[in-house]
Amino acid sequence: MATWETPLPKNGEPIVVGDPDHDVIHTQTVDCIEELRDMVDAVEASVPTVPTADTLSGATTVGRAVMKASDATAARSAIGAGTSNLAIGTTSTTAKAGDYVPTYSEVTGKPSTFAPTIGTTSTTAAAGNHTHTASTVSATAVGPGTATNVQAILVELEARIAALEAAIEPA
Known part of the structure; x- marks a missing residue:
C-alpha cells in the first residue's frame, strides 16, 4: 500500500487547490480521492x-548459490569445483x-601387432606383393640433371655415361 503524504480532509469538506488567498476551491469530495487512492x-x-535467486521456483540450493556468486571463484566453490x-x-x-x-610398456590392452590398412592412398600401406614402376617413384634430382623420378634420372645418367665413354674411347 502506498504511503500518502497529503492527509485527507474530513468527508464532505471542500479541498483547496492552489493558493488559498485567491479562493481557489474545488468541491470534490474526500470519497473521490479515497477511491482514487484505493485504485x-x-x-x-x-x-x-x-x-x-532466493525466490525462483525450481532453483536448487546449488543453483541459487551459483546465481548469487560474486565472481568465478565463488561460482566454482558453489558447484564444488576445485x-x-x-x-x-x-x-x-x-x-x-x-x-x-x-611409456609403451605401461599401456595395457594394446594389441600385440598392429595390422596396417592396405590400400593405394598416401595414408595406407601397400600390399607386400605391390610393385612400383620406376617412373612413379619420386627422387631428388642428381646434378646437373633435373629429373625427379627414378626412371628419368636413369635416362639422364645413361646419357652422361655414354658421353663419358665416348670421350675416353679413341676414335
Whole structure:
C-alpha cells in the first residue's frame, strides 16, 4: 500500500487547490480521492515482485548459490569445483598429472601387432606383393640433371655415361 503524504480532509469538506488567498476551491469530495487512492493501491498490489535467486521456483540450493556468486571463484566453490583432495602420484589411489605420458610398456590392452590398412592412398600401406614402376617413384634430382623420378634420372645418367665413354674411347 502506498504511503500518502497529503492527509485527507474530513468527508464532505471542500479541498483547496492552489493558493488559498485567491479562493481557489474545488468541491470534490474526500470519497473521490479515497477511491482514487484505493485504485492506485490495487494497481501496486497487482505488480509482480521481481524474482531473486532466493525466490525462483525450481532453483536448487546449488543453483541459487551459483546465481548469487560474486565472481568465478565463488561460482566454482558453489558447484564444488576445485575442492577435491585428490593427490597426484603413480599409485592405484592417486591421479596422474595432466602432462603425464605413459611409456609403451605401461599401456595395457594394446594389441600385440598392429595390422596396417592396405590400400593405394598416401595414408595406407601397400600390399607386400605391390610393385612400383620406376617412373612413379619420386627422387631428388642428381646434378646437373633435373629429373625427379627414378626412371628419368636413369635416362639422364645413361646419357652422361655414354658421353663419358665416348670421350675416353679413341676414335
